[in-house]
Amino acid sequence: xxxxxxxxxxxxxxxxxxxxxxxxxxxxxxxxxxxxxxxxxxxxxxxxxxxxxxxxxxxxxxxxxxxxxxxxxxxxxxxxxxxxxxxxxxxxxxxxxxxxxxxxxxxxxxxxxxxxxxxxxxxxxxxxxxxxxxxxxxxxxxxxxxxxxxxxxxxxxxxxxxxxxxxxxxxxxxxxxxxxxxxxxxxxxxxxxxxxxxxxxxxxxxxxxxxxxxxxxxxxxxxxxxxxxxxxxxxxxxxxxxxxxxxxxxxxxxxxxxxxxxxxxxxxxxxxxxxxxxxxxxxxxxxxxxxxxxxxxxxxxxxxxxxxxxxxxxxxxxxxxxxxxxxxxxxxxxxxxxxxxxxxxxxxxxxxxxxxxxxxxxxxxxxxxxxxxxxxxxxxxxxxxxxxxxxxxxxxxxxxxxxxxxxxxxxx
Amino acid sequence: xxxxxxxxxxxxxxxxxxxxxxxxxxxxxxxxxxxxxxxxxxxxxxxxxxxxxxxxxxxxxxxxxxxxxxxxxxxxxxxxxxxxxxxxxxxxxxxxxxxxxxxxxxxxxxxxxxxxxxxxxxxxxxxxxxxxxxxxxxxxxxxxxxxxxxxxxxxxxxxxxxxxxxxxxxxxxxxxxxxxxxxxxxxxxxxxxxxxxxxxxxxxxxxxxxxxxxxxxxxxxxxxxxxxxxxxxxxxxxxxxxxxxxxxxxxxxxxxxxxxxxxxxxxxxxxxxxxxxxxxxxxxxxxxxxxxxxxxxxxxxxxxxxxxxxxxxxxxxxxxxxxxxxxxxxxxxxxxxxxxxxxxxxxxxxxxxxxxxxxxxxxxxxxxxxxxxxxxxxxxxxxxxxxxxxxxxxxxxxxxxxxxxxxxxxxx
Numbered sequence: 001x002x003x004x005x006x007x008x009x010x011x012x013x014x015x016x017x018x019x020x021x022x023x024x025x026x027x028x029x030x031x032x033x034x035x036x037x038x039x040x041x042x043x044x045x046x047x048x049x050x051x052x053x054x055x056x057x058x059x060x061x062x063x064x065x066x067x068x069x070x071x072x073x074x075x076x077x078x079x080x081x082x083x084x085x086x087x088x089x090x091x092x093x094x095x096x097x098x099x100x101x102x103x104x105x106x107x108x109x110x111x112x113x114x115x116x117x118x119x120x121x122x123x124x125x126x127x128x129x130x131x132x133x134x135x136x137x138x139x140x141x142x143x144x145x146x147x148x149x150x151x152x153x154x155x156x157x158x159x160x161x162x163x164x165x166x167x168x169x170x171x172x173x174x175x176x177x178x179x180x181x182x183x184x185x186x187x188x189x190x191x192x193x194x195x196x197x198x199x200x201x202x203x204x205x206x207x208x209x210x211x212x213x214x215x216x217x218x219x220x221x222x223x224x225x226x227x228x229x230x231x232x233x234x235x236x237x238x239x240x241x242x243x244x245x246x247x248x249x250x251x252x253x254x255x256x257x258x259x260x261x262x263x264x265x266x267x268x269x270x271x272x273x274x275x276x277x278x279x280x281x282x283x284x285x286x287x288x289x290x291x292x293x294x295x296x297x298x299x300x301x302x303x304x305x306x307x308x309x310x311x312x313x314x315x316x317x318x319x320x321x322x323x324x325x326x327x328x329x330x331x332x333x334x335x336x337x338x339x340x341x342x343x344x345x346x347x348x349x350x351x352x353x354x355x356x357x358x359x360x361x362x363x364x365x366x367x368x369x370x371x372x373x374x375x376x377x378x379x380x381x382x383x384x385x386x387x388x389x390x391x392x393x394x395x396x397x398x399x400x401x402x403x404x405x406x407x408x409x410x411x412x
Numbered sequence: 413x414x415x416x417x418x419x420x421x422x423x424x425x426x427x428x429x430x431x432x433x434x435x436x437x438x439x440x441x442x443x444x445x446x447x448x449x450x451x452x453x454x455x456x457x458x459x460x461x462x463x464x465x466x467x468x469x470x471x472x473x474x475x476x477x478x479x480x481x482x483x484x485x486x487x488x489x490x491x492x493x494x495x496x497x498x499x500x501x502x503x504x505x506x507x508x509x510x511x512x513x514x515x516x517x518x519x520x521x522x523x524x525x526x527x528x529x530x531x532x533x534x535x536x537x538x539x540x541x542x543x544x545x546x547x548x549x550x551x552x553x554x555x556x557x558x559x560x561x562x563x564x565x566x567x568x569x570x571x572x573x574x575x576x577x578x579x580x581x582x583x584x585x586x587x588x589x590x591x592x593x594x595x596x597x598x599x600x601x602x603x604x605x606x607x608x609x610x611x612x613x614x615x616x617x618x619x620x621x622x623x624x625x626x627x628x629x630x631x632x633x634x635x636x637x638x639x640x641x642x643x644x645x646x647x648x649x650x651x652x653x654x655x656x657x658x659x660x661x662x663x664x665x666x667x668x669x670x671x672x673x674x675x676x677x678x679x680x681x682x683x684x685x686x687x688x689x690x691x692x693x694x695x696x697x698x699x700x701x702x703x704x705x706x707x708x709x710x711x712x713x714x715x716x717x718x719x720x721x722x723x724x725x726x727x728x729x730x731x732x733x734x735x736x737x738x739x740x741x742x743x744x745x746x747x748x749x750x751x752x753x754x755x756x757x758x759x760x761x762x763x764x765x766x767x768x769x770x771x772x773x774x775x776x777x778x779x780x781x782x783x784x785x786x787x788x789x790x791x792x793x794x795x796x797x798x799x800x801x802x803x804x805x806x807x808x809x810x811x812x813x814x815x816x817x818x819x820x821x822x823x824x
Binding site: 015019020022023026027030032124130131132135136139140141142143144145269271272273277284285286287288289290291292293294295298300301303304306307308310311312315319322 | 542543551552681696701703706710720
């Protein structure tokens with residue numbers, strides 16, 4: 001009989017307990033012995049829960065109980081999750097987590113502690129909800145040199161953008177619908193500003209490229225400034241707008257890492273990823289491009305990932321699974337996005353905008369101008385060729401006296 | 413230093429050697445020690461290969477060399493691969509394979525032998541080329557009760573169908589293009605009749621549901637009878653035609669397993685899987701639906717999966733990974749497809765076909781009739797409601813005196 005514990009009885013925690021109890025028999029078969037949840041740690045009281053006798057408020061009870069082999073930390077946030085996780089690993093327990101913030105900020109350290117104590121720190125649930133991505137990236141694709149990992153990593157923003165595209169409503173209206181349906185929080189900042197996606201691309205990038213990428217190293221912009229006009233121009237040019245996180249190797253030993261809205265070609269399978277779904281693509285030198293798709297959040301999907309890790313941790317008792325990345329303190333291996341090549345959608349406002357076409361074309365070499373029904377005479381939208389972003393910005397200074405840049409959206 | 417061997421220097425074998433040599437340094441880091449290919453077994457001679465000194469013709473040299481830890485069996489076919497694999501496992505070597513036929517016919521037995529000898533038999537490359545699916549299904553989704561696994565499992569037929577849809581060419585023409593591009597073999601039977609997809613769905617089903625499903629237990633029909641007329645009707649009704657393998661739990665303890673062309677709604681992400689790409693969807697009680705997408709075949713993609721397994725086998729020396737399924741001899745747990753509920757596209761030929769509409773509607777309850785430009789007066793196409801397939805066939809006997817059934821395609 002193996003004993004486990006769950007810290008945090010919120011959405012993911014209660015889902016983990018529910019799915020565990022439902023599939024207890026098959027889990028025992030997979031682990032090779034009976035498994036039982038011994039404790040659920042939460043400061044709140046749940047007197048009506050069928051598991052009420054498992055609840056404890058004092059984390060130390062779990063930490064000090066030698067019987068507990070694996071703990072699911074599903075409370076979220078940096079503190080006290082960071083201290084709890086450290087203490088648990090140091091006392092010889094494996095920890096599995098859905099806590100993306102913690103992995104993005106302290107992953108390298110916690111993985112090293114797990115290694116030193118011959119236990120495991122697993123975090124499949126921290127990216128893409130139930131979508132298997134951490135283990136496939138680390139194991140199945142281990143024979144590849146990874147070139148790029150990118151994807152739609154936040155379901156809330158993908159839902160909002162899908163609504164804006166399908167129903168031609170503006171950002172605020174779509175956000176309100178998302179909030180009404182429970183897809184967006186009351187304070188939606190972390191989602192709509194791209195911070196949540198940023199943490200996830202840090203985790204994926206750290207794992208794929210072996211060096212800790214901190215959120216501060218990633219250029220991050222959200223979707224709050226996307227307008228229905230942009231959506232319409234994009235549509236007419238054959239693109240959908242998606243919030244994409246990307247980490248990509250450049251040159252010998254450097255990376256770019258960025259989270260931003262992008263125009264995704266409708267012929268690409270990423271464009272077909274709608275609503276609250278997530279999708280992560282990995283490009284490797286052997287495998288080419290592979291994509292992992294599913295619900296990126298939610299009670300039971302995330303619980304599915306937590307449980308998969310619990311089972312793996314129980315099956316690897318006292319055997320570290322060797323997942324790790326370095327944190328050398330160096331940070332300049334992630335180059336500025338301005339040094340990366342990109343093709344850019346630009347929308348400008350200027351008097352007699354059409355008269356700027358030839359001057360702009362001369363600056364950029366070749367531009368693709370996009371139309372929309374009822375385009376105002378003082379508006380122009382175009383797509384630049386692929387060039388260094390710095391150069392694009394420099395070229396656009398031609399407009400500094402004659403017009404305003406209303407939108408810039410990178411093309412995937 | 414660990415020594416490995418590769419048996420079969422065809423497309424996958426040469427790709428495996430190529431990708432291994434390219435990523436040798438990072439593979440050593442992941443395994444925790446240097447790794448070297450000691451032998452390549454092939455009956456042909458490759459005097460100009462940079463690895464010519466590694467070639468041997470006698471399999472027994474590999475089998476009897478105590479130094480060799482892991483062998484990649486990438487020769488394909490049942491014999492002698494079956495005997496070779498058995499002997500290798502019995503002599504304490506792990507075997508990784510891309511051989512879907514062998515796993516589909518002898519998987520349960522070979523996994524049991526591996527278990528008994530404390531080595532591993534891994535087969536990530538046998539389904540979906542480089543797409544990670546075996547390990548995610550077995551590990552990441554281990555907390556779920558799996559309800560269904562289905563997908564586009566054959567790149568050749570998906571390429572042909574994509575061509576037929578995009579360019580409105582018939583099957584024969586599309587097949588010729590596929591052959592010209594090297595996507596289809598000279599004898600395309602295994603692909604176009606669905607046998608290849610059938611082996612893969614057997615492997616996925618055996619793994620997901622824990623009982624060996626043999627190809628003979630799976631109803632299998634290919635794409636040779638799909639016409640451009642069907643493609644056009646499907647298009648007009650909002651569907652694309654795809655060859656889909658499905659295994660699904662029904663009731664308490666039974667399964668349906670079938671490979672056949674299906675109409676896939678264009679709003680589904682599976683419809684966006686085009687050309688030689690594969691995609692596998694898994695439905696679990698926790699995770700909901702997840703999809704795995706990528707190139708389902710080819711030299712380097714398949715080599716990527718083989719190498720991932722080699723690395724995992726090297727890291728789990730003398731530790732069986734506990735992948736297995738039962739073969740109790742029972743076969744009736746897979747019920748006949750006729751007992752399963754399905755909605756069906758039907759195209760018929762009959763004099764004054766339109767006059768049959770009301771009689772047909774009465775039989776089926778409600779039908780959706782589909783139009784196409786220039787539909788002949790003696791042709792009618794419709795989609796039935798969801799009902800037992802047996803019942804659909806019975807209802808269609810109404811036509812036995814008045815018309816012919818030209819096509820029947822199940823809806824996904």
